[in-house]
């Protein structure tokens with residue numbers, strides 16, 4: 001829930017704070033997380049996020065991995081729990097979301113999470129994996145710019161896993177990515193959500209795709 005005229009992707013949400021707990025139940029473990037108004041997923045764990053966490057392949061055990069648009073942290077913290085030897089970068093433009101994500105990492109004793117604004121990720125960091133429920137509602141051109149910025153930082157052999165609803169353009173996004181030398185395949189589909197697996201452009205180039 002956000003205040004009238006405000007969005008979950010605002011940098012500084014104006015909705016009065018009303019924190020509440022949600023429980024993320026997965027077959028391999030659960031997390032209790034605090035969310036808040038002005039942040040995506042106030043009422044419950046988003047169904048697309050849950051599907052991504054159920055269908056994504058195991059993350060790399062080491063290296064740097066990214067949750068692009070971490071919100072209050074369900075994806076970043078699951079990555080951190082599944083890959084305790086990796087460094088999880090949890091990135092969001094929304095300051096309230098970043099505060100919640102950092103507090104949720106501490107609450108769940110996950111010490112391998114670095115929460116920051118997009119421009120604060122050191123430019124030399126490259127990602128072995130990117131998992132994201134991307135902010136489709138920022139608009140197509142901002143979305144495309146954001147995806148190209150971060151998918152271009154995958155290491156060779158790295159891959160991204162994205163969840164997008166078909167009503168929010170998952171199928172055209174899959175085609176758009178593939179046409180940008182970022183081959184995207186559909187890994188899973190449920191209740192209108194598509195899980196897209198995207199290879200790094202470097203791999204596509206070396207495979208002659």
Ligand SMILES: C[S@@+](CC[C@H](N)C(=O)[O-])C[C@H]1O[C@@H](n2cnc3c(N)ncnc32)[C@H](O)[C@@H]1O
Pocket residue numbers: 008009010040041046049068069070071072073074075091092093094097118133134135136138146
């Ligand atoms: C669909 S929500 C997903 C949040 C969280 N990962 C989850 O699954 O509940 C997308 C998130 O991306 C953030 N966001 C919007 N634009 C962004 C950008 N340019 N860079 C990073 N994050 C962004 C939003 O603030 C929002 O928290």
